Amino acid sequence: MELVKPSIGLIFWMVVSFSIILFLLKKFAWKPILGMIKERELSIENALAAAENAKEEMKALQSSNEKILAEARNERDLMLKDAREIREKMIADAKGIATKEGERLLTSARENIQNEKMAAITELKNQVATLSIEIAEKILKSELSSDEKQKSLVNTLLKDVNLN
Amino acid sequence: MLFASFAAFAYEPQDKEYNPNNTAPVHNEDKHGHEAAGFDAGKMILEHVADSHSWHLFGHTAISLPVIVKTDKGIELFSSSHFGHEGEENYHGSNYKYALHEGSIVVIDELTGSIDEKSTATVTDFSITKNVVSMFITMLLMLWVFLTVAKAYKRNPGKAPKGLQSFVEPLIMFVRDDVAKPSIGEKRYEKFMPFLLTVFFFVMFSNYLGLVPFFPGGVNLTGSISIAMVLAGFTLVITFLVANKHYWRHVFAMPGVPIPVLIILTPIEILGVFLRPFVLMIRLFANITAGHIIALAFFSLIFIFGEMNTGLGFGVSLFSLVFTVFMGFLELLVAFLQAYVFTLLSAIYFGSAIDEGHDVHNHVDDHSVEGSKH
Numbered sequence: 110m111e112l113v114k115p116s117i118g119l120i121f122w123m124v125v126s127f128s129i130i131l132f133l134l135k136k137f138a139w140k141p142i143l144g145m146i147k148e149r150e151l152s153i154e155n156a157l158a159a160a161e162n163a164k165e166e167m168k169a170l171q172s173s174n175e176k177i178l179a180e181a182r183n184e185r186d187l188m189l190k191d192a193r194e195i196r197e198k199m200i201a202d203a204k205g206i207a208t209k210e211g212e213r214l215l216t217s218a219r220e221n222i223q224n225e226k227m228a229a230i231t232e233l234k235n236q237v238a239t240l241s242i243e244i245a246e247k248i249l250k251s252e253l254s255s256d257e258k259q260k261s262l263v264n265t266l267l268k269d270v271n272l273n
Numbered sequence: 274m275l276f277a278s279f280a281a282f283a284y285e286p287q288d289k290e291y292n293p294n295n296t297a298p299v300h301n302e303d304k305h306g307h308e309a310a311g312f313d314a315g316k317m318i319l320e321h322v323a324d325s326h327s328w329h330l331f332g333h334t335a336i337s338l339p340v341i342v343k344t345d346k347g348i349e350l351f352s353s354s355h356f357g358h359e360g361e362e363n364y365h366g367s368n369y370k371y372a373l374h375e376g377s378i379v380v381i382d383e384l385t386g387s388i389d390e391k392s393t394a395t396v397t398d399f400s401i402t403k404n405v406v407s408m409f410i411t412m413l414l415m416l417w418v419f420l421t422v423a424k425a426y427k428r429n430p431g432k433a434p435k436g437l438q439s440f441v442e443p444l445i446m447f448v449r450d451d452v453a454k455p456s457i458g459e460k461r462y463e464k465f466m467p468f469l470l471t472v473f474f475f476v477m478f479s480n481y482l483g484l485v486p487f488f489p490g491g492v493n494l495t496g497s498i499s500i501a502m503v504l505a506g507f508t509l510v511i512t513f514l515v516a517n518k519h520y521w522r523h524v525f526a527m528p529g530v531p532i533p534v535l536i537i538l539t540p541i542e543i544l545g546v547f548l549r550p551f552v553l554m555i556r557l558f559a560n561i562t563a564g565h566i567i568a569l570a571f572f573s574l575i576f577i578f579g580e581m582n583t584g585l586g587f588g589v590s591l592f593s594l595v596f597t598v599f600m601g602f603l604e605l606l607v608a609f610l611q612a613y614v615f616t617l618l619s620a621i622y623f624g625s626a627i628d629e630g631h632d633v634h635n636h637v638d639d640h641s642v643e644g645s646k647h
Binding site for chain 1: 426504
């Protein structure tokens with residue numbers, strides 16, 4: 110059974126050279142290779158994680174952007190609404206003030222007119238009174254200019270008193 | 274395939290009996306007698322599968338390899354060319370007179386010319402045989418490949434692999450992620466990676482080199498029991514070196530088992546500790562040897578039938594060719610598979626030796642850790 114009989118020489122050479130190659134490969138091949146593979150895997154993993162992070166950040170940024178945009182839009186709408194309200198209010202206010210002012214002016218004008226009218230009437234009355242007095246004076250003067258006339262007047266007046 | 278290898282072994286005793294411990298000259302005649310008697314497929318196959326002191330290239334061309342023998346009188350070194358092309362000549366060393374008998378070095382009695390059994394027993398053969406040379410070639414190839422790759426990693430760190438690097442990296446990753454991590458555990462696998470990778474690539478490289486039909490391939494290196502034994506032995510030694518209390522407790526006194534049962538169980542467990550690497554050795558040896566034997570057997574068919582009738586030989590050659598190609602593809606798969614299985618089982622033994630936790634749970638944890646990472 111040559112085939113299944115271990116040969117001491119072959120075993121010896123195999124043990125020696127396998128130990129040597131195990132040592133050499135361990136030191137000069139497996140260590141750097143496995144180290145580099147691991148390093149590369151780590152860096153790839155890190156890069157992937159970073160990319161994922163960046164994506165998340167982008168997403169967050171986008172959503173925050175959208176939020177800001179929506180807020181801005183809202184604000185604009187609000188401002189527009191406010192502005193519209195203010196404008197309407199201003200117009201309404203102005204209208205009210207104008208109406209009031211007009212009314213006030215009208216009333217004051219009316220009052221003025223009334224006053225002027227009254228003043229004019231009073232003046233007129235005074236003048237009429239003065240004129241009447243003057244006329245009466247003149248009439249009296251002319252009536253009482255002669256004795257006869259004074260006697261006739263007294264008579265007339267007396268006549269009237271008698272009648273009463 | 275196992276059947277095939279056993280069938281091959283069945284040939285062997287006949288061969289041995291055919292050539293009892295005769296004298297060297299008779300041995301030489303016997304060789305020629307064999308050739309005259311016709312083509313002996315069993316002998317041819319076993320000669321190709323077994324180790325040899327010279328590397329046969331083609332025809333009558335062979336590379337003579339150094340013979341190193343340690344005897345009780347000292348170490349001797351000479352070239353195997355002294356044994357002649359067919360191993361038919363004797364060599365007068367400074368201590369003994371040597372000859373090749375059935376592929377192994379024997380001492381020839383100076384006076385009688387027959388094999389000196391007593392002196393032969395004192396001779397240990399440390400020759401650089403075909404397998405040793407093939408092993409050196411495999412290892413040099415490994416050194417070249419992996420040192421180049423390591424350099425490439427250093428040259429462009431953090432970059433995608435290129436060339437040889439991209440060929441080797443998936444295999445390294447495979448051993449790491451599919452062999453070491455699941456069997457040993459995420460936390461402690463790193464310690465075992467150098468051995469697992471070296472074994473994996475050594476077995477794979479020599480398996481593939483063995484499939485190459487011409488120099489420097491074609492050697493049944495991993496199908497040599499000595500090589501498989503050393504590899505399995507390394508696994509066993511490393512298992513012993515790293516084994517923790519937990520492991521030994523499971524071997525010598527399985528917790529939770531009553532003492533009467535332990536009397537039966539403990540010997541089985543102790544046997545199992547050695548049986549596992551033994552099976553590892555047998556599996557590698559048998560699978561690879563079987564592959565070589567089958568390929569050679571299909572070719573032998575051509576000559577066996579060719580001896581009966583030339584036309585028949587040509588007809589069978591077609592059939593043989595188709596089957597050899599088919600087996601070749603199968604062997605390509607087996608070559609990788611055996612490297613994988615050897616590494617995986619080694620990793621599982623290491624994993625069981627350093628397993629801290631309470632049986633299954635620890636493994637489940639490791640798996641879940643791994644699962645979450647992916």
